[in-house]
Amino acid sequence: MKIRATIFIVSVFLHFGKILFAQGNNSDLIPPQVEIAGTQLLKIHSSIVDQEYDLYINLPRFFNDTSKTFPVIYLVDAQWDFPLLNAIYGEQYYDGFLPEAISIGITWGGENPNYDDLRRRDFTPTKIRQDSFSGGAEKFLSFIKDELIPFVDSKFKTKPDERTLMGSSLGGLFTLYAMFNETDLFNHYVLTSPAIGWDDGIINSYEKKYSEEGSEIPVKLFMAIGEYEYVKGFQDFAENLEEKNYKGLEMKTRVLDGIGHSGTKAEGYTRGLQFVFEKTPFVVNHDILDKYSGSYQVNPSFKIIIYRDSEYLIAETPFNGKIILYPESEKDFYVKGQYLRVHFKDDESGKITGFRVEYFGGGETVSKIN
Incomplete structure (x- = not known):
């Protein structure tokens, strides 16, 4: 009786085991x-x-417009940070801080790549005794210059003179290395928590060599570090750059409150992209600004009043109160923190007839009534 019971239990177990095995292999x-x-x-x-290498790519909203070309943002460590960049770009584009741009995330392909080893190989400029993988930054930079960028430019409608390089930690070290060794390859450099201490601060030697050979760094550079990191070394490096007074260098740094090493990327990349893509102030003659003053009819129940206030225009609306319109040309204006652009129109005599407003998701033409 016990044997029969045992056989029955084993049979039931095997039967359900087959079902579970089949379910485990059912891709559906x-x-x-x-x-x-x-x-x-x-x-x-x-x-x-x-x-x-694997390239993670995000194309801008109007990429299919054949009349347009686009800046390119290159990000290292895409295996971790491409989703973050994708989110930051979408938010900042919606708020009007960033232009339409192509995002390229760079990471390692192949089967089961060891990111830690490969990062130390590709991002570090010198080989140190205790790390046999280190010291491959020169080759990695050559790959970016001679293989990756030509590949991207051949496939997408890029602006060759508008490239951004981004990285953090060892990736931040590599970003600085690239700036000192192939300065003109990118015109924007954004980095957080750079590993400045690598190989006894070897990045300072690259900066010193650069300063001995030239006095220009015609780029925008943003650097950030967390409050709980080695802030002094970061600040010493930044102060040294400022003291050299490199011609063309626009630099901004930030210590992020309450943040550690890995947490600097969200705010740092956001602030950095805002800084490097910040619009250059444009001054419009007061007489031209005064021409735009008046009332504009959006619809029978919605009217906008525009007038000059110093170097800007103020638009008063029934719903949003006062909005500052910042000039980017004599006829084109934008609103900070919003995807809102205004282009004024005139007739053959130069009289202002209205404006075209573009907002996220659409646009419309508004007539001037007085």
């Missing part, structure tokens, strides 16, 4: 992975590094 029951909408993956093999 495996939840799909989350993908970032609107992005794509390309692969490139570097003969310089002898490495396959």
Whole structure:
């Protein structure tokens, strides 16, 4: 009786085991992975590094407009930070801080890449005795210059004179290394928590060599560090750059309150992109600004009053109160913190007839009534 019972139990176990095994191998029951909408993956093999790289790509909203070309934002450590960049870009574009741009995240391809080892290989400029993987930044930078950028430029409608490089930690160290060794390759550099202490502060030697050979760094540079990191070393490095008074260098630094090493990227990348893409102030003659003063009819129940206040225009609306219109040309104006642009129109005699307003998701033409 015991033997029969045992056989029955084993049979039941095997039966349900087969069912569970079948369920475990049923791909229909495996939840799909989350993908970032609107992005794509390309692969490139570097003969310089002898490495396959994955490129995570996000194209701008109006990429299919054949009349446009776009700046490119290059980000290292895409395996971790591309979703963050994608979110930051979308938010800042919506708020009017960033232009339409192509985002390219760079990471390592192949089967089961060891990110820690590969980061130390590609991002560090010198080999140190205690790390056999280190010291490959020169090759990685050559890959970016001679293989990656030509590849991207051949596939997408890019602006060759508008490139941004971003990185954090060892990626921040590499970003500085790139600035001192291939300065003109990018015109914007954004980095957080740079590993300035690598190899006894070797990045200072690259800066010193650069200063001995030239006096210009015609780029925008943003650097941030967390309050709980080694702030003094960061500040000493930044102060040294300021004291050199490099021609063309626009630099901004920030110590982020209450933040540690890994947490600097969200705010740091946001502030950095805002800074490097900040519009250059444009001054319009007061007589021209005064021409735009008057009343504008949006619809029968909605009227806007515009007048000059010093170097700007003020638009008064029934709902939003006073809005400052900042000039970017004699006829084009924008609002900070909003995707809102205004282009004034005139007739053949130069009389202002109205304006075209563009906002996120649409636009309309508004007539001047007096």
